[in-house]
Amino acid sequence: MRSLQVKNLSKVYPNGNQALNNINFTVNPGEAVILLGHNGSGKSTLFRSMINFETPTTGEVLIGGQSTTSLSRRQLRPIRQKVGMVFQNFNLVHNLSVFQNVLFGALGTSKTIQTFNWIAPKELRFKAMEALDRVGLSEFAKRRADELSGGQQQRVAIARMLMQDPELVLADEPIASLDPKAGREVMDLLWDIVHERGLTVVSILHQMDIAKEYGERILALKDGELVIDQDIHTLNERALNDLYHQPTTKQRAGA
Amino acid sequence: MRSLQVKNLSKVYPNGNQALNNINFTVNPGEAVILLGHNGSGKSTLFRSMINFETPTTGEVLIGGQSTTSLSRRQLRPIRQKVGMVFQNFNLVHNLSVFQNVLFGALGTSKTIQTFNWIAPKELRFKAMEALDRVGLSEFAKRRADELSGGQQQRVAIARMLMQDPELVLADEPIASLDPKAGREVMDLLWDIVHERGLTVVSILHQMDIAKEYGERILALKDGELVIDQDIHTLNERALNDLYHQPTTKQRAGA
Amino acid sequence: MNNWNEQRLSDHMPKRMKRPPTGAWILFIIAAGFMISGLINANLSFTRLYEGLFNMGNFVALAFPPDFANLQSIFSALVETFEIALVGTAFGVMLSLPIALLASSNTTPYAPVRTITRSIVSAMRTIPDLIWALIFVIAVGLGPLAGILTIVVDTIGFCARFFSERIEEIKKGPSQALQATGASNFGVISGAILPAGFPSFVGTSLFAFEKAIRSAVILGLVGAGGIGVELNTAMSLRMFDEALMIIILILIVVLTVEQISSRIRKKVI
């Protein structure tokens, strides 16, 4: 339900590496977009810049019309609340239970104290169980997060995002560690809520078959530049292949 | 060049969760095998059990005819030296350089001190650069490992494994975070060395298309049991699909 | 491999050593200078060492067998110390946590706040116990309370610093994940920072407790008695056998605390 606008976004890391170079695009509310790009093309950096985990070097990002670039941590909160992020490396709190990790998804929408298992209201607890159930992990609620398999951990991260009731989902390779069936289920889940609840979803993917199947609109980065922004149906194979051609040496490495 | 035999292997985690249930198979020297299985089916546990990072509850694993199950840490060393492992979550040493991480691949074969960048002999340093180059990261040698993108980190882990000159490669979803082209390159790399140097490779994969393309022999776990062990050409679609059907509740969750 | 390729690889190959920044060099040279000067002043002489070993026997003999005659009164002094130390470190630790959060770069983005907090904590450590004891004796009189307050200050000086260092080492991933849900600072801290730091906090706190029990000086100064005073008296009156008994008693407590610490930590690491 929130739009996403990226304007002239560039990011140079402190080590001199230019990860993003003047990116411009807009995602409308209710759109589901797939973001492609070779390893190191800047996809994760782009995601992190959107909610200001990386301060862009130039340019700005507007979420629901509000610029995230210049806000204080406190001002960012209401925006971040509406943005559900699935991190590439999951970022679970390892020594807590799976259930507690999912409950933390409600940190933005509920009072902090209510997200602690021992005090959380019944509805929130059920909601967390449902979120876990949607990714097929309800039986694992009691486990410590680091006693799960890789794919299970990724699903917990997705459940945590669902718990947040986001209006805009940024999913960084959400199915990389999932088995084919689970991967499809998660994609279905995301696309369903886009259509049912009108969410906006941007998902990074490396699986071309899934991208082609689910994608309506495709964005693609190459060496930090946005090189594709078009409908999947008008996209030719050649352009896709070009994406993954060896980037030039100059652009690839940092200082 | 080393055979791998798994005999009656079972693993019950301390929390009561039975991750592996009486697994039996043999991989002959020079064979390239793909291991499939749903999330949490026990693939990573199986890998970790092979070089005794998890002590099997019952059964044993023989590498090149030697049992790894009952050996002391010291006795395991010569075996582990010959086994190249790519971990699902890469396990790089984060605050060291990419180059240093790759050099550490030689820890088993060289004197410890020689694997430190500031003292490593010239040949080892060049070998490390070549390993990095094979995964397309030679320009990133100087970077800190945690300043890489997810896919780049996975490639460093592969380069580290290459550095080790293993005779048996255990690769846990080695291309999960890689872009399509890089993924294929890495698979090519692995299969080339199998054919050129007669290595033995077992690779966990979730990408069915890649599995079908590269796989000669397919192993598959389901709920901790070995349910498929056959040639790719004789394998029917149905069996593959069954792999990813919802496992029964009873077997899936631990205590 | 052709020459060109080799060239390319060695272009990208990191140097064997990064030239350390000039500051580091200067620092190193200064430290080495002090070190050498210190070693020279120390007047190492091995003949002396050899002779000394003989005398050591005599000295150790003075302490054996340990004298358990006063066990009962010493034991009650130990209990007393234990209570005071427990209350003091408990409050100290509770205060240290927020202070540590104010002193850490990943929980407090405002550099001046951090610098000020850290300086205060350092000052608390640098001002000697005697001064704190005097201040609290003046403020609240002789007795356990002054001792408790001094221990609180001591604990803050120690724990706040170590908590803060640990907090800064915590990987930022999980915190960012919680921030991304729109969590408040309090939410991020209690959801990601505290769980990750918990094992270390337990270890440090229990060390502070152990330190408070061992610390002989504080309680004596404020007339609160306790085991440390007994030990000091025994030593300064050369009653080494009694001193040994007290040391053994304290050691038992210390080892027990260590055990508890490692049990708790094992559960949560």
Add this chain to the structure above:
Amino acid sequence: MNNWNEQRLSDHMPKRMKRPPTGAWILFIIAAGFMISGLINANLSFTRLYEGLFNMGNFVALAFPPDFANLQSIFSALVETFEIALVGTAFGVMLSLPIALLASSNTTPYAPVRTITRSIVSAMRTIPDLIWALIFVIAVGLGPLAGILTIVVDTIGFCARFFSERIEEIKKGPSQALQATGASNFGVISGAILPAGFPSFVGTSLFAFEKAIRSAVILGLVGAGGIGVELNTAMSLRMFDEALMIIILILIVVLTVEQISSRIRKKVI
């Protein structure tokens, strides 16, 4: 959602609280008992506090303005202390590292070795500085060397424990990756354990150094002089203005050490 499903979910839902093990309960009750007893003994009285504040003014006035008359000789005592502390902590830290490795469960799989090492380290802490000073005076005579040795022991008691706790907290992933290459223990330790623990080791070591500089007792005991003795003398002669000057001087050193510590750590975290 149907009823059956709801039932299924609540079956798997974790309890609000895990019932803590009986041991933990007992421990908690004992601690609470001591705590309450301690608080009662502390005899809090707020009227007393109020009166005390008045006296405090007089006391603090004694220390102002700080007296910089003896700055030069105090400064040379500081340099002396600095040297001795540097040598002592340097050796202490070097010895602490292997000891800590022996005391940590992820580097030493043999429980008895661990237990013994830890107990020795605890004993080193529990035996008071005075006893160590006596031992070293007997062994090597009065002077800086005995002071250095006492500082070495102190540093080991402190650093070995904290190093070991940190080592046990290190995630096992990278170590396993190196083990998987067939690395020796030495390889795993120097390749994965030390780099991960390095920031913490630096922080702890520099704290130990700071502690050695601040520690008034040790050097005085062995007749090695130093800033701590100056401070103690100033305080016991009630020259609080001079004491304040010394404290300020030490504080400057302490803050500098902290700065260095945080600079180094920032680079490697």
Add this chain to the structure above:
Amino acid sequence: GSEADEGSAIEQDASAAAETADGQEDWPETIRFAVTGIDGMEELQRRYEEFQDVIEEHTGVDFEFFALSNRTVASTAMEADQVDMVLSGPSEYAQTKGAAPGVEPLAAIERDAYHSVFVVHEDSEFEELEDLRGESIAMKEAGSTSGHIGPSAILIDEGLDDDIEVELLGDARIEAFKSGETTALADGVRAYDRIVEEDGEDAYRIIHEGPPLPQDPFVASPELPESFKETFTEILHEHEDEILDAILDHEENDKYDGAKIVDIEDEDYDLMRETYDTLGIELQ
């Protein structure tokens, strides 16, 4: 009184010491000389360069100085032959003698104002020691001459030792007394002078003054050759003023001028021993 005349009759000056060089073969090359934190002796120098120069010049032997903050270390070092001479307080001497019976006091520094006093607040009701029955007294640390052993001897003498609560507070004693935590303060008269200096004449009142305390002795190790001990004693007497000037810090404490170097016998410290004994402390 000083009996320096006898010494000066034998050896007139430093050059005379050089003449007896034949008798010096068994002298140690360096004398390790410790000064313990002689409590109550505020006028003691805090650095000994000057004393070192003077004494080296007169003996022709090198001196190495150590300032010790703890009396246990001094006696243990003596016992272990790690120190040759100690300038110590009376109480320390008694301990050192207990630990190393062979030690010998060569001479001592006598000060004109060295006794313990009992002090109360001016506005308090207490007039004499007897009134303190049932009250509390702040003292220094266990074993301190003027701040523990001295006053304890007085209390024992008066039969008050069982009825008075003694708080050993170390360096916190004065603040505790000042803020009314204890009724009285028992300490060396120098401490009284200090608090008067801080708070004025009419803040405190002495209710009892003890007898002069024994002097601070130069203690010699039994390992030192007799000839050295003799020479050293002679030099102390002969160059009394010069040496006192070097040891004592007159700049800050000119009002304590009037110290002397005197002969001393082991028996002079029997009072210390008795008190230790009554307090139930064994000297070993």
